[in-house]
Amino acid sequence: MLRPSLARDIVLGILVIAILALIPALVPSKAFQDFVIRVAAMALFATSLNLLVGYTGLTSFGHGMFYGLGTYSFALLMQKTSLSLPMAFLLTLLITAATATVVGAICIRLRLIYFAFVTLAMQMLLHSIIISWVGLTGGDQGLQGGIPRRVVAGFDLGNQHTLYLASGVVLVIGLIAMRHVVASTFGTSLRMIRDNEARAAFLGIVVWRVKLAVFVLSAMFAAVGGVVTSLFVSGAYPELINWPISGDAIFAIVLGGIGSFLGPLVGTIMLTVLNDVVTRTTEYYGLALGIIILVFALGLRRGVVDFVTERLGFRPSGGVS
Amino acid sequence: MDLAALAECVTSSSCLVTQTTSGLIVGMLLFLVAAGLTLIFGVLKIVNFAHGTFYMLGAYLAYSVFRVTDSYTLAVVAAGAGMGIFGIVFERALIARVYGANVLMQLLICYAVVLICDDLVKIVWGADFKAMGMPPEFQVPPLFVAGGVVPPFYILLITVALAIGGGLGLTLALTKIGKIVRAAAHNPNMVSALGINTTLLYSLVFATGAMLAGLAGGLAAPVRSLTPGMGFSILIESFIVTVIGGMGSIAGALIAAVVLGLIRSFGTIGFPMFTEGMMFLVMIIILVVKPSGLFGREIV
Amino acid sequence: MLEVQSLTKRFGGVAAMTDVSLSFESGSLTAIIGPNGAGKSTFFNLMSGAIVPDSGQVVFNGENITGLNRAAIVRRGIGRAFQVASFFPSMTVAENLMAAIAAHRGQWGDLAHSFPRQGVRTRALEVADLLGLADESDTLSAKLSHGDQKLLDIALALALDPTALLLDEPTAGMGPEERWQMIEKVQRLWAQQRLTLVFIEHDMDIVFSIASSIRVLCYGRVLAQGTPDEIRANPAVIEAYLGTPETDEPA
Numbered sequence: 001m002l003r004p005s006l007a008r009d010i011v012l013g014i015l016v017i018a019i020l021a022l023i024p025a026l027v028p029s030k031a032f033q034d035f036v037i038r039v040a041a042m043a044l045f046a047t048s049l050n051l052l053v054g055y056t057g058l059t060s061f062g063h064g065m066f067y068g069l070g071t072y073s074f075a076l077l078m079q080k081t082s083l084s085l086p087m088a089f090l091l092t093l094l095i096t097a098a099t100a101t102v103v104g105a106i107c108i109r110l111r112l113i114y115f116a117f118v119t120l121a122m123q124m125l126l127h128s129i130i131i132s133w134v135g136l137t138g139g140d141q142g143l144q145g146g147i148p149r150r151v152v153a154g155f156d157l158g159n160q161h162t163l164y165l166a167s168g169v170v171l172v173i174g175l176i177a178m179r180h181v182v183a184s185t186f187g188t189s190l191r192m193i194r195d196n197e198a199r200a201a202f203l204g205i206v207v208w209r210v211k212l213a214v215f216v217l218s219a220m221f222a223a224v225g226g227v228v229t230s231l232f233v234s235g236a237y238p239e240l241i242n243w244p245i246s247g248d249a250i251f252a253i254v255l256g257g258i259g260s261f262l263g264p265l266v267g268t269i270m271l272t273v274l275n276d277v278v279t280r281t282t283e284y285y286g287l288a289l290g291i292i293i294l295v296f297a298l299g300l301r302r303g304v305v306d307f308v309t310e311r312l313g314f315r316p317s318g319g320v321s
Numbered sequence: 322m323d324l325a326a327l328a329e330c331v332t333s334s335s336c337l338v339t340q341t342t343s344g345l346i347v348g349m350l351l352f353l354v355a356a357g358l359t360l361i362f363g364v365l366k367i368v369n370f371a372h373g374t375f376y377m378l379g380a381y382l383a384y385s386v387f388r389v390t391d392s393y394t395l396a397v398v399a400a401g402a403g404m405g406i407f408g409i410v411f412e413r414a415l416i417a418r419v420y421g422a423n424v425l426m427q428l429l430i431c432y433a434v435v436l437i438c439d440d441l442v443k444i445v446w447g448a449d450f451k452a453m454g455m456p457p458e459f460q461v462p463p464l465f466v467a468g469g470v471v472p473p474f475y476i477l478l479i480t481v482a483l484a485i486g487g488g489l490g491l492t493l494a495l496t497k498i499g500k501i502v503r504a505a506a507h508n509p510n511m512v513s514a515l516g517i518n519t520t521l522l523y524s525l526v527f528a529t530g531a532m533l534a535g536l537a538g539g540l541a542a543p544v545r546s547l548t549p550g551m552g553f554s555i556l557i558e559s560f561i562v563t564v565i566g567g568m569g570s571i572a573g574a575l576i577a578a579v580v581l582g583l584i585r586s587f588g589t590i591g592f593p594m595f596t597e598g599m600m601f602l603v604m605i606i607i608l609v610v611k612p613s614g615l616f617g618r619e620i621v
Numbered sequence: 622m623l624e625v626q627s628l629t630k631r632f633g634g635v636a637a638m639t640d641v642s643l644s645f646e647s648g649s650l651t652a653i654i655g656p657n658g659a660g661k662s663t664f665f666n667l668m669s670g671a672i673v674p675d676s677g678q679v680v681f682n683g684e685n686i687t688g689l690n691r692a693a694i695v696r697r698g699i700g701r702a703f704q705v706a707s708f709f710p711s712m713t714v715a716e717n718l719m720a721a722i723a724a725h726r727g728q729w730g731d732l733a734h735s736f737p738r739q740g741v742r743t744r745a746l747e748v749a750d751l752l753g754l755a756d757e758s759d760t761l762s763a764k765l766s767h768g769d770q771k772l773l774d775i776a777l778a779l780a781l782d783p784t785a786l787l788l789d790e791p792t793a794g795m796g797p798e799e800r801w802q803m804i805e806k807v808q809r810l811w812a813q814q815r816l817t818l819v820f821i822e823h824d825m826d827i828v829f830s831i832a833s834s835i836r837v838l839c840y841g842r843v844l845a846q847g848t849p850d851e852i853r854a855n856p857a858v859i860e861a862y863l864g865t866p867e868t869d870e871p872a
Contacts, residue, residue, distance in 0.1 A: 006735065059424060106605070110612050113368060113424060117564050118608045121601040124557075128598025185723045185731040185738065192720050195709040202669065202701060203724040203781065204692045210729065243557070247432065254425045284444070286436035293433040297426060298418055 009179055013172040020168040024161060033164040039265075039272050040167035041228035044174045046252040046264035048221035053250075054258035055182055056214050057194030059112070061246055062119030065103070065126050066096055066219035068241020070226020072130065075143045075236040085152050089227055093220050100219035101212070108211040120243065127241050142237035147230065157231055167228050174224055179261055181217065190214055255296060257303020266305050327591030338469020340586045346475050346544070348582025349482035353537035355559035355566070355574040356486060357530030363506040363569030364526045367416055368424060370431035373556030374438045375404045375531045379538025380547050381446055384453045387542070393456035397539035404535025405528045412527035417520075435552065442549040451547040459543070478540055485536060489529075490571055502526060506569055561604045567617020576615065622647050623699070623785050623817055628667055628677035630841075637663045638674070638841045645785070645819055645834075647682075650811050652832035653821045656861060660841040661821045662704065665787050669701045670694040681785070695725070700783030704790045704821075706770035707777075710763035714754055714773055717762050718745035721780040745780070751813070752776045752806060768799050772806070779810070786811075788820040792827065800824060804831060829853065837861070 020036065045067045052058040073095045077088035107118050130137045137143060150158040157163050181187050189210045192200040201207050230236055239245070248271065249264075256267025278288045300307045330336035358372045379400035387396040411434065419426045459474040493499040505512045505522060513519050537555075545551070562581055566573025581600055588596030607614065624644035630637050638660050645651050653661050666672045668679055670691040678687045686694055709717050719737040722744050723729060731738070737745075749755045752772045757765060762773055771791060778786055791807055792800040804827050811818045822828050828835060828849070835852045837844040845855045852858055 053425070106609055110608060113568070114564070114608060114612055116424070117560065118605060121561070121604045121608070125598050125601040125605065128595055128601065132594035132598065180735070181732060183735045185728040185734065185736040188716075188720050188723060188736045189729040191711060192709050192724070195711050196707055198671075199703075199707045199709065199777070200724070201691045202671075202695060202707075203721045203777065204695045204727075205724050205729045206690075206692050213730065250425060251429065251432070254429050258423075258425070284440045287440035287444075290433040290436035290440070293429060293436075294415075297429045297433065298415070301422075301426070 005183065006176075006180060009176045013176050017165075017168055017172055021165060024164070030160060033160055035272065035276070036164055037167045037228065037232050039268055040171035041225045041232065042248065042252065042272065043265045043268040044171060044225035044228070045222045046249045046256075046268050047175060047178055047261075048218040048225070049249045050253045050258055050261075050264045051178060051181065051190070051214055051218040051221070053253060054263070055187065055194065056190040056211065058108070058211065058215070059116045060107075060119040061116040061243075061250070062121070062123030063218070063222055063249060064243065064245035064247075065119075065123035065241060066100060066222040067226040067229070067245055067249075068123075068130075068236075069096055069099060069126065069219075070223030071230040071233075071236040071240045072137065072143065072226075073223070074227045074230045075147060076136070078147045078149065079143065079145060082149075085149055085157070092223055092227055096219050096223035097216050100216040104212045104215035104219075108208060108215060120246070123241065123246060124243060127238065127243075130241060131238055137236075140238055142239075143235045146234040150231070163231060167232075170224065170228060174221055175265070178221060182261065186210070186213070251293070253303070255293070255303055257306030257309075259303065260305040260309055263303045263305040267303065270304070323593075324591055327587060330587070330590050333468075335468030335470075336590075338466050338471065340590065341583065342469065342471050342475050344583040344586030345579065346478050346582070347585050348579040349479050350537050350541050351555065351558055351562055351581060352486060352575050352578035353482055353540070354534050354555055355562035355578055356489060356571050357533035358559050359563040359566065359569055359571060359574045360489075360502075360533075361527055361530040362563065364502055365416075365420070365523055367420070367427055368431075369416075369527075369530065370428050370556070371411070371434045371438075372530070372534055372559065373552030373554075374435050375408065375534035375552075376538040376541075376555050377442065377547075377549070377552035378407065378438060379404045379535030380453075380542045380545065380551065381442055381451075381538075382535070383539035383542040384446075384451055384547055387453055387456070391457075393458070393543070396453075396542070397536060400539025400542075401532045401536040404538070405532035407535075408528040408531025409524050411531070412524055416527065417523075439549045439552075446547070446549075448549060453542040453547070455543050474543065478544075481540060482537075485533070486571070486575060489533070493571065498525075558600065561600055563614075565604055565607045565614055567614030570614070570616035573614055573616030622680075622682060623668070623819070624680050625664075625668065626678045626680065628664075628674050628679070630663060630667060630672065630674050636841055638667065641677070641838070641841070641843055643836055643843060643846065645817055647784075647817050648815055649817060649834055650808070650832055651819045651834045651836060652828040653819060653836050653838060654823070654825070654828055655838035655844070658840070659838040661838055662789055663841070664838065665701060665789050665819075665821070669699060669787060695781055695783075698782070698784040699787065700778030700781050700785070701787040702771075702774040702778045702789065702791065704793050706767070706774040708762050708770065708773050710761075713759050713761055714749060714765070714776075715742065715745050715758040717773060718748050718776060718780050721777045722748075725781040748776050748780045751779065751810065768795055768803065771795075771803065775807070775810075779814070783816065785817040785819070788818065790821050790823065792822065792824060800827065807831075 024033065049060065049063045052060050052063065070092055073092040074088055077083055077091055078085070083091065103122050107115060107122065110118050131140050150156055155162050155166065157166055182190070189200070189205055192205065193207055193210060197207055226240070229240060252267035252271050253264040254267070255270055256265065257263030274289060274292060278285050282288055330340060354372065354376050358369060361367055361369050382403045383396035383400040386399040387393060390396070415430050415434065419430055455474060461473060463470045463472045493503060501512065501517055501522065512522070558581060562574055562577040566577035584599055584603065585596055588599055592599060622644060626642050628638055628641040641664065653664065655661055667674050670689055673688050678685055680686065681697055681699060684697070686697060709720060712720065719741045722741050723737060728738060746755060746758060749758050752775060754769060754772055754776060757769060762770065765773060775788065775791065788807065792803050795803060807820065808831050810816070832849060835849055836846045837852065837858050839861050844861055845852055845858050847855070
């Protein structure tokens with residue numbers, strides 16, 4: 001059964017894709033297409049992190065491990081096997097889900113800051129394994145040699161314009177799917193656990209199962225972002241699984257707002273624009289970005305989208321204020 | 322992975338002494354940084370993600386003071402004092418605004434400061450590696466203990482770090498202010514109910530933590546190459562130390578720091594590619610077995 | 622019938638509950654009283670599965686439910702409300718109740734359907750109405766008055782169609798007038814829903830006016846049990862209460 005808001009999300013999604021399809025005809029800009037591909041990958045990743053942070057209250061510092069795992073699994077499957085691209089994509093999701101089940105089963109036993117640190121440690125452990133397993137992963141040089149067999153159903157994802165559109169479509173589908181997750185009864189269980197875990201348990205929710213499920217689910221969405229990135233950079237590199245990747249996603253969701261579904265997307269766009277503008281205008285990227293972050297963090301004390309929705313008198317749909 | 326080499330080293334006294342000594346100095350520096358981190362967390366319940374930056378600034382400050390005065394003692398004292406003051410300013414101006422806020426807000430503010438300071442260091446001191454060089458007093462041949470190499474400077478480092486750690490521990494255990502700090506860590510409400518000025522207390526604790534990181538940076542300056550961003554790896558390692566030792570526990574930090582230092586020094590022989598991974602592995606195992614760390618109390 | 626047999630629990634070296642055996646008849650309205658630190662909340666925690674006893678049994682309608690997890694105990698029909706009102710502050714009253722009902726109906730893992738599924742909202746409004754919260758159904762629960770938050774907490778337990786309800790100090794933190802309003806609601810609820818209701822209460826006037834039966838705990842042991850009249854005349858109870866002056870402070 002299609003609920004009205006899902007129908008609305010789908011219409012909105014189609015509209016966004018149509019606009020994305022029109023833009024290159026009006027303003028042909030390779031830089032813009034690059035920008036959209038990068039935003040699509042990062043926004044999927046950041047929004048998936050917010051399923052944990054904003055909706056469930058699980059602050060993970062190591063979510064980048066699944067984004068990175070997505071890039072490596074996909075790139076490796078494409079390079080070392082003869083699987084088709086869609087098969088490699090599905091298998092990547094499967095590998096990520098399996099890994100996240102094991103990692104999650106260990107991590108969700110811990111709470112608060114300990115959960116944050118153990119997830120970070122897990123990511124760094126995986127990073128170390130990738131760096132030291134040179135034979136398989138190329139070590140700190142990364143997986144070079146490109147991604148073969150990029151043509152899917154007549155669409156060549158090696159072509160910049162096609163990849164641009166495909167990224168837009170994947171982003172829209174991913175966001176609608178995640179939106180559906182948070183609007184489901186399962187999504188309500190997430191908010192119950194975030195608000196009051198003990199009470200949720202007394203109402204009959206088996207808390208660890210919900211936590212593990214959302215951990216695995218969000219890992220899979222992060223891996224989708226990783227696959228987009230892998231196609232964009234034609235490979236996989238250790239930087240894509242190193243700690244700053246998790247940091248970027250955290251900044252995106254905090255800047256955009258953990259209390260709103262679209263906060264992470266807005267935060268990602270802001271961060272990507274900032275990154276592009278600042279690196280072009282000054283060599284002191286950190287100085288400029290740091291000052292901007294301080295102004296936002298101390299000025300608004302919440303994410304931009306949360307700030308705007310509260311000012312307009314709406315109640316945030318997700319996160320804690 | 323070269324376990325044969327590791328076994329050979331452990332059975333040879335010279336290699337054992339050399340590696341243990343170098344493991345100990347890594348561990349001691351780490352301990353000073355982590356002790357500050359764990360102290361701040363214990364009392365203020367703030368995770369200071371900018372702690373590595375204090376270490377870096379301390380090292381650069383010591384470098385400059387040493388260039389001007391030629392006195393290593395003065396350089397270290399300046400690093401400690403300078404970072405103590407910087408810590409107060411940082412706590413009052415920024416951290417005080419996010420007490421009780423989401424840990425992500427704290428992370429964001431600290432990260433902004435890390436970014437800003439890394440670039441300020443580039444502007445003031447330049448982006449290239451800087452080396453302070455060994456102070457002339459220590460430009461002497463190393464000692465040989467059971468065939469192993471032990472530079473006198475290392476002995477100084479270990480002694481000074483232990484003395485500072487011991488002084489900190491005694492202050493916490495015996496003095497009135499130490500009792501207040503411990504009480505604040507246990508039960509913040511009680512301390513404010515007793516009429517103790519928590520604002521002052523928090524500033525003092527933050528300054529002490531920052532000072533410890535600054536001292537570590539100053540002490541390390543002769544044996545580390547200085548570079549913007551050098552704060553980051555020590556930050557990650559001191560997090561591992563505080564988590565393993567138990568957040569808020571100084572004794573736990575000491576033990577965990579030594580263990581980590583030894584993993585680092587022996588790891589370079591046995592598993593050079595995987596020393597970092599090994600540290601994280603140890604951290605995960607400890608957290609799974611005892612979630613609050615070796616000496617920590619569960620924080621609810 | 623809800624009963625416990627030889628329940629014992631130690632925390633560290635401290636005995637919190639020693640050899641407690643009590644039973645609560647189906648459909649009874651029982652008050653648990655006792656000085657602060659008597660182990661009343663621990664007793665509730667043991668019966669509702671929040672903590673597991675070191676020895677002894679909890680038996681509900683003939684079934685041994687000792688050691689079952691909270692969710693399993695809830696499914697068997699034991700609901701509870703808390704001393705400090707416990708609910709989901711980011712949700713409205715109706716959303717709180719719908720969430721509880723959906724959880725109770727086993728939909729908490731449901732990814733396929735959007736929330737709330739059919740019938741859930743209707744039932745939520747019914748439950749809200751039982752406790753006089755219908756007018757507040759679209760109010761954010763964090764913004765409710767203290768008394769309404771306590772009612773919401775009870776409503777959440779009630780949303781699970783319990784047959785036994787444990788209320789930990791339903792009147793905690795309320796003024797005298799509010800207390801009586803609250804206790805009247807509780808009494809009406811008990812009568813309407815034919816519940817086995819057990820409540821912890823400090824106010825002796827309230828206890829003696831509504832409870833059909835009273836259990837007195839002291840230092841983790843059963844000090845006395847009986848009808849209000851029996852308890853009033855019990856020398857051990859008089860001594861315990863005169864020995865340690867009664868306090869109103871919520872423990």
